Amino acid sequence: MDRSHAGQQRADAATVDTDQLAHEMTERFRQVLSTRRMNELTSRAVQSRPASPAPRDFGTPQPPTAQHAPPSYSSLRNIPLEPQAPQDARSMRFKNMLHSLSNMPIRWENPGLLDEALRVVPLEQIYNEAEEESQILQAEAESLGAGKKAAWGYQDCVVRALMRWFKRSFFSWVNNPPCARCYSPTIGVGMAAPLPDEQARGANQVELYKCSLEQCGAFERYPRYNDAFVLLQTRRGRCGEWANCFSMLCRAVGSRVRWVWNSEDHVWTEVYSVHRKRWVHVDVCEESWDKPMLYTKGWGKKLAYCIAFSVDGAMDVTRRYVRDPAKHGLERNRTPEAVLLYIMNEIRAMRRTNMSKQDKFRLQGEDMREDKELCGYFISSIAHEMSKLSADDIVAGRVARRPDPDAQKALEGRTSGNSQWIRSRGEGGQNTPGQQDPRNQHPR
Numbered sequence: 001m002d003r004s005h006a007g008q009q010r011a012d013a014a015t016v017d018t019d020q021l022a023h024e025m026t027e028r029f030r031q032v033l034s035t036r037r038m039n040e041l042t043s044r045a046v047q048s049r050p051a052s053p054a055p056r057d058f059g060t061p062q063p064p065t066a067q068h069a070p071p072s073y074s075s076l077r078n079i080p081l082e083p084q085a086p087q088d089a090r091s092m093r094f095k096n097m098l099h100s101l102s103n104m105p106i107r108w109e110n111p112g113l114l115d116e117a118l119r120v121v122p123l124e125q126i127y128n129e130a131e132e133e134s135q136i137l138q139a140e141a142e143s144l145g146a147g148k149k150a151a152w153g154y155q156d157c158v159v160r161a162l163m164r165w166f167k168r169s170f171f172s173w174v175n176n177p178p179c180a181r182c183y184s185p186t187i188g189v190g191m192a193a194p195l196p197d198e199q200a201r202g203a204n205q206v207e208l209y210k211c212s213l214e215q216c217g218a219f220e221r222y223p224r225y226n227d228a229f230v231l232l233q234t235r236r237g238r239c240g241e242w243a244n245c246f247s248m249l250c251r252a253v254g255s256r257v258r259w260v261w262n263s264e265d266h267v268w269t270e271v272y273s274v275h276r277k278r279w280v281h282v283d284v285c286e287e288s289w290d291k292p293m294l295y296t297k298g299w300g301k302k303l304a305y306c307i308a309f310s311v312d313g314a315m316d317v318t319r320r321y322v323r324d325p326a327k328h329g330l331e332r333n334r335t336p337e338a339v340l341l342y343i344m345n346e347i348r349a350m351r352r353t354n355m356s357k358q359d360k361f362r363l364q365g366e367d368m369r370e371d372k373e374l375c376g377y378f379i380s381s382i383a384h385e386m387s388k389l390s391a392d393d394i395v396a397g398r399v400a401r402r403p404d405p406d407a408q409k410a411l412e413g414r415t416s417g418n419s420q421w422i423r424s425r426g427e428g429g430q431n432t433p434g435q436q437d438p439r440n441q442h443p444r
């Protein structure tokens with residue numbers, strides 16, 4: 001909690017009134033958010049917060065052989081499919097895993113805890129920053145001519161400010177936790193059984209590290225907490241913990257939020273922009289806003305599945321992140337595409353069981369619009385490839401490539417995690433080419 005600045009202001013008699021006003025505004029925001037959440041939740045009859053389930057199979061690396069097989073992308077190619085129920089054991093396993101993953105956003109739906117969560121957030125600072133940014137965007141739009149719309153709306157700016165604060169002042173990244181006794185680096189020595197206290201707070205897995213200093217030799221435990229509200233206290237982790245805690249806070253400030261699971265080794269957030277009427281990619285580990293090509297063009301990764309889960313739906317959003325399946329796709333071999341479609345429908349139907357007809361209809365419309373948006377990415381990717389061929393080259397029989405502006409935009413390497421860890425994952429961007437070796441993949 002960074003209240004020191006506010007505290008200093010309070011000492012200054014001249015600013016007492018504005019400070020008081022800001023405080024009252026913040027309290028009123030809390031009240032409004034709280035009331036809205038209560039209304040939403042009571043009308044939806046959501047069950048009370050369940051205990052943290054085991055994070056089983058949060059992305060088992062694919063067998064390496066799969067990477068060399070020719071990819072099959074019938075779903076990415078926009079061929080209409082008839083949903084088909086899973087039949088074989090492999091499909092059943094995938095279905096169970098997706099159902100289990102889909103519970104993540106449900107665990108945030110606890111109005112009392114969401115209110116409590118906001119107590120650690122410097123709301124005054126965040127709302128001020130958001131106000132300022134949205135005014136700048138508004139002014140920029142107006143300078144471009146009458147009727148021009150600001151790039152982002154106020155609520156988008158709230159999430160952007162929340163993201164900056166979360167990354168810069170709240171959460172920290174953990175590879176190997178440093179020794180608590182002497183602060184020396186530690187070496188991973190495997191897994192340990194959780195202690196009763198760790199288990200009570202929802203950690204089912206505990207990584208064990210040993211101090212690298214011989215005369216110290218102390219052990220350091222790193223429990224993988226899976227509960228967003230516990231993470232408000234521990235305030236550290238890898239992308240799993242970051243995305244979990246941050247997504248919950250997006251929910252707490254009143255945004256619709258998705259938790260996006262990637263089958264390789266990453267998770268991130270999407271928030272719904274009411275202003276733009278679409279879902280926006282947010283990766284808090286990287287302080288990335290609306291850069292869906294970060295993973296493929298930026299980090300040079302190949303991805304098979306990116307599935308988004310929210311409190312009222314589920315969507316295969318791979319096409320948002322993999323624009324060129326031939327180049328950045330991995331084989332989607334966990335189940336036939338028609339079965340994946342069936343599973344998505346099944347999860348959606350489950351989440352919407354208790355909703356009114358109108359709400360179901362509205363969400364269906366939203367799903368259809370998004371499907372259209374995702375198809376559009378595929379079509380524009382083909383058009384883009386075509387445009388890179390120059391007429392002279394076609395005539396001369398040469399297939400030369402022009403520089404790709406999207407690739408330039410996304411050419412930032414990964415910033416979370418230390419450089420060795422980044423290189424081992426091959427995520428350093430263009431300057432540090434590396435191998436995507438499944439053996440080097442960290443648990444999230």
Ligand SMILES: [Zn+2]
Nearest residue numbers: 179182211216
């Ligand atoms: Zn030590």
